[in-house]
Amino acid sequence: MDVTNPNFWYALMGLSVVLIVVIWKKNQALLNNTYVAVTLSLLFAIAYFHLVNHYLMDNQGLDYWYLFRK
Numbered sequence: 001m002d003v004t005n006p007n008f009w010y011a012l013m014g015l016s017v018v019l020i021v022v023i024w025k026k027n028q029a030l031l032n033n034t035y036v037a038v039t040l041s042l043l044f045a046i047a048y049f050h051l052v053n054h055y056l057m058d059n060q061g062l063d064y065w066y067l068f069r070k
Contacts, residue, residue: 006054012024016040 020040023030030036048056 006051009047009050009054013044013051018048019043043051 020031023036023040
């Protein structure tokens with residue numbers, strides 16, 4: 001698991017979308033659960049935030065992933 005790789009964040013965002021669709025098809029009432037809705041929303045939002053920041057900062061010549069180096 002390499003959090004500095006944008007593919008990780010694409011996979012996390014894709015996973016959250018797949019989970020939302022599967023839950024919506026199988027059991028729509030589960031999406032009314034606050035904990036489930038917040039968890040899925042956070043997964044999607046965090047992945048989207050990292051991807052947008054990565055590409056916007058890269059276009060400006062900044063190193064976004066420097067924040068996550070050991």
